[in-house]
Amino acid sequence: MHREVFALLYNDNKELPPLLPTDTGKAYKQTKAKLGMRKVRKWVWAPFTNPARKDNAVFHHWKRVSDESKEYPFAQFNKLVSIPSYSESEYNQYLKSEDWSQAETDHLMDLCQRFDLRFIVIHDRWDRAAFRDRSVEDLKERYYGICATLSKVKTNPWSNSVTMVNGEKRTYHYDAEHERKRKEQLRRLFDRTQEQIDEEQMLLTELKKIEARKRERERKTQDLQKLISRADSGSTPLVQATNNEGSATPANVAANIARRHDRKIHKKKLTSQQRPIRAVETVTVEWSGIKFPEARGTGVWLRSQRMKLPPGVGQRKTKAIEQELRLMNIDVAPMPTEAICKGFNELRSDLALVLDLKNALDSCEYELQALRHQYEALNPGKTLTIPSSICSTHTDNEAKPAVGEIIDVVGSPSALNATI
Amino acid sequence: MSGPNGMLYGGDEIGALVFDPGHHSLRVGYAQEDTPKADIPAVIGVGPATHIPEPEEKVPDGNITQSGSKAGNELRHYIDVTELHVPRPHMEIQSYMKDGQVDNWDLFERMLDYCYSKVIRSPSEHHPALFTEAVWTTRPAREKLAELLFEKYQAPAFFLVKSAVLAAFANGKSTALVVDAGASQTSAVPVVDGYALVSAAARSPLGGDHLAMQAKHMLANMHIQMLPIYSIQSKEVIRERERGRYTLKTLPAGLTHSWQQYMLKRQYEDFCHCIAQISESPYDERTAASVPGVHYEFPGGYHQDFGPERFKLTECLFEQTLGAAHLVCAAAGACDADARPALWGSVVACGGLANTGGWVERLAKELAARAPSSHRLKSHAAPNAIERRFAAWIGGSILASIGSFQQMWISSQEYDEGGKGQLERKCP
Numbered sequence: 001m002h003r004e005v006f007a008l009l010y011n012d013n014k015e016l017p018p019l020l021p022t023d024t025g026k027a028y029k030q031t032k033a034k035l036g037m038r039k040v041r042k043w044v045w046a047p048f049t050n051p052a053r054k055d056n057a058v059f060h061h062w063k064r065v066s067d068e069s070k071e072y073p074f075a076q077f078n079k080l081v082s083i084p085s086y087s088e089s090e091y092n093q094y095l096k097s098e099d100w101s102q103a104e105t106d107h108l109m110d111l112c113q114r115f116d117l118r119f120i121v122i123h124d125r126w127d128r129a130a131f132r133d134r135s136v137e138d139l140k141e142r143y144y145g146i147c148a149t150l151s152k153v154k155t156n157p158w159s160n161s162v163t164m165v166n167g168e169k170r171t172y173h174y175d176a177e178h179e180r181k182r183k184e185q186l187r188r189l190f191d192r193t194q195e196q197i198d199e200e201q202m203l204l205t206e207l208k209k210i211e212a213r214k215r216e217r218e219r220k221t222q223d224l225q226k227l228i229s230r231a232d233s234g235s236t237p238l239v240q241a242t243n244n245e246g247s248a249t250p251a252n253v254a255a256n257i258a259r260r261h262d263r264k265i266h267k268k269k270l271t272s273q274q275r276p277i278r279a280v281e282t283v284t285v286e287w288s289g290i291k292f293p294e295a296r297g298t299g300v301w302l303r304s305q306r307m308k309l310p311p312g313v314g315q316r317k318t319k320a321i322e323q324e325l326r327l328m329n330i331d332v333a334p335m336p337t338e339a340i341c342k343g344f345n346e347l348r349s350d351l352a353l354v355l356d357l358k359n360a361l362d363s364c365e366y367e368l369q370a371l372r373h374q375y376e377a378l379n380p381g382k383t384l385t386i387p388s389s390i391c392s393t394h395t396d397n398e399a400k401p402a403v404g405e406i407i408d409v410v411g412s413p414s415a416l417n418a419t420i
Numbered sequence: 421m422s423g424p425n426g427m428l429y430g431g432d433e434i435g436a437l438v439f440d441p442g443h444h445s446l447r448v449g450y451a452q453e454d455t456p457k458a459d460i461p462a463v464i465g466v467g468p469a470t471h472i473p474e475p476e477e478k479v480p481d482g483n484i485t486q487s488g489s490k491a492g493n494e495l496r497h498y499i500d501v502t503e504l505h506v507p508r509p510h511m512e513i514q515s516y517m518k519d520g521q522v523d524n525w526d527l528f529e530r531m532l533d534y535c536y537s538k539v540i541r542s543p544s545e546h547h548p549a550l551f552t553e554a555v556w557t558t559r560p561a562r563e564k565l566a567e568l569l570f571e572k573y574q575a576p577a578f579f580l581v582k583s584a585v586l587a588a589f590a591n592g593k594s595t596a597l598v599v600d601a602g603a604s605q606t607s608a609v610p611v612v613d614g615y616a617l618v619s620a621a622a623r624s625p626l627g628g629d630h631l632a633m634q635a636k637h638m639l640a641n642m643h644i645q646m647l648p649i650y651s652i653q654s655k656e657v658i659r660e661r662e663r664g665r666y667t668l669k670t671l672p673a674g675l676t677h678s679w680q681q682y683m684l685k686r687q688y689e690d691f692c693h694c695i696a697q698i699s700e701s702p703y704d705e706r707t708a709a710s711v712p713g714v715h716y717e718f719p720g721g722y723h724q725d726f727g728p729e730r731f732k733l734t735e736c737l738f739e740q741t742l743g744a745a746h747l748v749c750a751a752a753g754a755c756d757a758d759a760r761p762a763l764w765g766s767v768v769a770c771g772g773l774a775n776t777g778g779w780v781e782r783l784a785k786e787l788a789a790r791a792p793s794s795h796r797l798k799s800h801a802a803p804n805a806i807e808r809r810f811a812a813w814i815g816g817s818i819l820a821s822i823g824s825f826q827q828m829w830i831s832s833q834e835y836d837e838g839g840k841g842q843l844e845r846k847c848p
Contacts, residue, residue: 183758
């Protein structure tokens with residue numbers, strides 16, 4: 001036999017057999033297995049009475065001799081719902097109803113006791129031969145009405161309808177009308193056909209779509225306002241250059257950037273959706289470029305911490321800023337003296353703004369060209385001449401100029417041509 | 421009983437018996453056991469006492485209860501398969517059940533006698549008895565049963581529970597919509613908090629017997645003869661679809677029609693057991709043909725494969741207006757709207773017919789198509805065929821061995837004081 005096959009046979013015990021005899025205990029000497037510490041206790045087939053029974057019937061079961069004197073343990077589970085009771089005179093005095101006869105009320109109370117207030121079962125077992133058919137709500141209304149009335153006139157509070165709050169009795173009121181309405185609604189909900197359900201589903205998805213679109217539009221306008229106010233409150237003399245007709249186009253484009261950066265939705269869809277342009281009110285937002293947080297909590301901290309870009313700035317933006325810094329031959333991490341810190345942060349903030357605006361310009365350009373092509377495609381033979389005042393193709397040269405000039409460019413494209 | 425409070429898993433066994441009378445068989449056994457002690461066909465052979473003993477019948481007539489010992493009117497009652505399936509002249513087959521409840525009380529008494537003396541082998545006055553009943557059992561029938569148990573059998577205690585409730589208990593639920601596919605009928609009964617909703621119960625006569633009848637028709641149409649197995653002396657091995665070659669046994673004269681029909685019915689049932697299969701979707705010739713056939717050999721030796729017939733046969737069980745799915749919808753629809761979500765959430769299938777291959781799957785599929793989509797539908801069936809078939813008995817076994825149930829029995833003292841009128845109150 002191969003060794004491997006042999007190993008398969010005896011692999012249940014992975015260890016090798018011990019070399020020395022280890023059986024030092026008295027395992028073989030002990031004659032009787034010792035399973036527990038105590039002696040076995042005897043069981044007897046004995047009669048018992050159940051205190052939960054009213055008739056003292058005697059049944060037999062197995063029990064321990066030691067348990068002989070104990071009460072039947074399952075009797076403790078014999079819990080009963082307390083149902084109010086009334087005498088005939090009480091009924092006549094307080095509980096008379098036009099709708100309910102006393103016999104019917106008695107029947108209801110009897111069923112409540114028998115079925116522990118399970119009203120669905122009570123309704124099922126209702127004696128329809130003797131009394132007219134009633135809904136579950138009718139039964140509940142009558143029962144809780146009786147509870148409320150009796151708890152007012154009697155001292156004994158019924159546990160299920162009255163609670164004591166600050167020594168004062170509070171009665172639960174059963175609103176049968178509301179319950180009926182609820183049940184009717186429930187019934188209608190359950191009785192819907194498949195077509196109705198499908199239609200509802202369809203409408204719900206439509207609603208979701210509409211809401212998503214609405215949110216999108218709102219976000220767009222917000223982005224736009226942010227950008228405008230940034231440009232407005234910027235440290236550059238941009239404000240004078242902004243004219244009225246120009247405000248629509250950057251708005252459009254700014255939204256475009258935001259979308260392209262954040263969501264990457266298809267461009268086609270975007271351009272088609274952007275057509276309706278809202279008039280934008282100038283909202284002053286105290287924000288420009290990157291906002292560096294001032295307060296840094298308590299304790300000692302390094303000044304270089306101040307130059308750290310806040311987490312809100314995206315990775316791509318950070319990269320782009322660094323790239324710009326390198327082009328300007330500025331160290332990415334300069335010595336953080338007080339003045340450098342301030343200047344560096346301001347510079348980067350402006351750079352961020354510049355990049356945003358440059359992107360906006362790019363998109364503007366793109367859209368303009370696209371529109372031109374569209375126009376030419378629709379009107380063959382004609383060419384759309386774009387006035388040079390709004391056409392700019394010198395985007396590659398813009399990297400170098402000072403920050404202020406670039407911002408100027410976007411505000412009024414004619415200024416660009418003038419500066420270069 | 422043990423444990424710190426004397427309660428071991430909430431159970432307390434007091435030697436109770438559980439009886440589950442059905443149309444096909446009567447199940448009897450001790451509470452706290454997982455399967456009944458005996459499953460006895462629910463028919464009794466009644467024949468004259470002076471019969472000619474069969475040569476092979478050597479067993480002393482231990483299973484035969486003698487009655488009417490006066491000369492001239494002597495009748496013997498033959499109970500259980502070992503006695504019942506022997507060809508005897510002039511032995512008529514009679515059933516004591518009708519429409520889900522006991523109808524012939526004399527015969528039922530014989531059956532109970534047999535249970536106590538031959539199955540339990542212990543005097544009836546030692547054992548409380550729990551009976552199951554159909555939801556629609558009439559009040560006289562219930563009271564008659566209580567009377568019989570207390571007055572004739574001196575039972576120390578008695579209780580009656582609706583079988584649907586017990587089937588729900590057997591599946592570990594107190595609220596369920598129980599679909600019971602039995603021999604004589606299929607029913608759907610909503611159970612809420614352990615109480616069956618009587619007025620919402622729905623039933624149809626499509627049961628195992630109906631399936632056996634369908635099998636009979638089908639075989640007749642296919643010109644296949646179902647010979648009674650007791651009439652075959654010997655048979656030869658033949659090729660498939662070849663004409664059977666067999667020799668017939670010499671049978672005693674005067675075999676009754678009812679007995680022959682009963683024996684044939686057993687064979688059709690066997691046939692259904694072997695080949696009946698329910699397709700998951702309504703019958704379709706092509707999909708049915710793609711399933712491999714099942715081989716069946718008839719008593720005469722003839723044998724063949726059954727392919728699409730297997731599915732065609734069972735299609736009657738899922739008819740539009742009488743099928744189980746329709747019953748479930750009707751029963752759920754008749755319930756209060758507040759109870760419906762819970763009921764749809766636990767549809768429990770049980771009964772012998774539910775063991776037919778694919779029955780549970782088909783029901784689940786049909787329900788998914790019919791149930792209102794606002795409810796979460798969940799259908800449940802015991803994984804084991806025994807548990808499905810004996811669901812009501814097992815539920816009774818569980819119930820009768822629960823410690824807190826022991827206060828609910830109607831004791832003989834209570835019966836002596838209150839009479840049978842209290843049955844309606846005590847056994848809801």
